[in-house]
Amino acid sequence: MYHAGEGPPAPAYGPDAPFPVVLVSPYELGRQPFGLAEAAAWLRDAGFAVRCVDLSRERLDPGALHDAGLVAVHLAMHTAGRIAAAAFGRLRELAPRARLAVFGLYAPVNDAYFRELGAEAVLGGEVEPALVAFAQACRYGTGPEGAAEAGRGGGERGPEQGVRLDKIEFRVPDRSGLPPLPSYARLELPDGGERIVGFAEASRGCKHLCRHCPIVPVYDGRFRVVPREVVLADIRQQVAAGAEHVSFGDPDFFNGPTHALRIVEAMHAEHPRLTFDATIKVEHLLRHRPHLPPLRDAGCLFITSAVEAVDDGLLARLRKNHTTADFETAVTLMREVGIALAPTFVAFTPWTTLAGYRDLLERIATLGLVASVPPVQLSIRLLIPDGSRLLELPDVRELVDPFDRSLLGWPWRHPDPRVDRLQARIADLVESASEQSREETFAGAWRLAHAALGESAPILPRDLGDAIPRHSEPWYCCAEPTGEQLAGF
Numbered sequence: 001m002y003h004a005g006e007g008p009p010a011p012a013y014g015p016d017a018p019f020p021v022v023l024v025s026p027y028e029l030g031r032q033p034f035g036l037a038e039a040a041a042w043l044r045d046a047g048f049a050v051r052c053v054d055l056s057r058e059r060l061d062p063g064a065l066h067d068a069g070l071v072a073v074h075l076a077m078h079t080a081g082r083i084a085a086a087a088f089g090r091l092r093e094l095a096p097r098a099r100l101a102v103f104g105l106y107a108p109v110n111d112a113y114f115r116e117l118g119a120e121a122v123l124g125g126e127v128e129p130a131l132v133a134f135a136q137a138c139r140y141g142t143g144p145e146g147a148a149e150a151g152r153g154g155g156e157r158g159p160e161q162g163v164r165l166d167k168i169e170f171r172v173p174d175r176s177g178l179p180p181l182p183s184y185a186r187l188e189l190p191d192g193g194e195r196i197v198g199f200a201e202a203s204r205g206c207k208h209l210c211r212h213c214p215i216v217p218v219y220d221g222r223f224r225v226v227p228r229e230v231v232l233a234d235i236r237q238q239v240a241a242g243a244e245h246v247s248f249g250d251p252d253f254f255n256g257p258t259h260a261l262r263i264v265e266a267m268h269a270e271h272p273r274l275t276f277d278a279t280i281k282v283e284h285l286l287r288h289r290p291h292l293p294p295l296r297d298a299g300c301l302f303i304t305s306a307v308e309a310v311d312d313g314l315l316a317r318l319r320k321n322h323t324t325a326d327f328e329t330a331v332t333l334m335r336e337v338g339i340a341l342a343p344t345f346v347a348f349t350p351w352t353t354l355a356g357y358r359d360l361l362e363r364i365a366t367l368g369l370v371a372s373v374p375p376v377q378l379s380i381r382l383l384i385p386d387g388s389r390l391l392e393l394p395d396v397r398e399l400v401d402p403f404d405r406s407l408l409g410w411p412w413r414h415p416d417p418r419v420d421r422l423q424a425r426i427a428d429l430v431e432s433a434s435e436q437s438r439e440e441t442f443a444g445a446w447r448l449a450h451a452a453l454g455e456s457a458p459i460l461p462r463d464l465g466d467a468i469p470r471h472s473e474p475w476y477c478c479a480e481p482t483g484e485q486l487a488g489f
Ligand code: SF4
Pocket: 206, 207, 208, 209, 210, 213, 214, 215, 216, 251, 252, 281, 306
């Protein structure tokens, strides 16, 4: 473990020798990571020799790390943070001369922990200029103190934790050196066909303040648009690399609906066969409903929407700004428009009751959405990361156990232990059911939910809904890292 001022001697890079930087992505839902490619573009423009490693698709190459001067790990999601935390020691071993940094959404909320593990820079938000500043401090030998200072400084920043929200001039992401697109998650179509998926971002951050959302502690209600020409150039290079479908990773595609529409209309004009999906909240689906037919006409196959719950009290606690009735209206609306809806849920929270969980399953079934919901969504347990606005709620503060570094979160136990037992059983069911259909796994959850209440499970409706296009690696925000994921280090 190194702290500022205690690092190994700086490697003797000559003034003209390229300074080696290794960017590492532990996991990003099986998509080729935008965050790594954008950082690579900035660092290469600044003259650094950048190597990108995506551990979801390749093993860490000790040879690549040995001479690295800087290793920066991208923490785009909670699972990535947990993989990185487990593997930081190994990284330190393999890159003995490098200074270490972490960046991305899950870096600043775990600032103290990653600094203890040896990271000298912990950067979140619009990080690229600060990452370049830190690399330059490493490169030009301002010493570990200077490097650490660059990691914290480098322009205006948030009050703590190295968050940068200054508007930056986005570059076209540099995807060279990342594994090829066909090696990433595919789009699976209901007719059995598959499409190669590209991954683009048209904005970062979010203008909303949902209490449970990990974006809020970093962006605090702000979002930043990626210029249209940059997004279109990134899509163009991914189509040239084989992309047949683009997944937009924006936290909410309709934070800037006009921006989003202009992009997909231009994209469609240039690539008429290209399809896409995006994430849009229920509130925006209803408010911007006139924009939905143009999305469909531009090739939108499905929209992921963080519905979270079908309990209005719970939705109000999470500050979702929609009700259960709004969700049902959105289901009808999307069917009328002809875009599939893939709802996501936080199935287990401290306020979820056994009956409430059963009601959630019942609502999914009666709305004909069983085939639209990835089974992992039936088991998701509320994550409370550090800085979460949920900790503003007195009952949450009373409920949580001390911060658990291995979980990168505040653990909580349900006041009714039967709910925690049910969640564990559903998680086991989902994990062991990878070969089952969504309908079979749902039926298993249905039986478990009723058994937990001491009820016999009624027969499910015959029509559980049609299959919709889906990614071969499902969307979620947090899950236990698997042994395979940890093995990448
Ligand atoms: S949950 Fe969705 S809408 Fe709410 S703050 Fe997060 S990204 Fe924005």
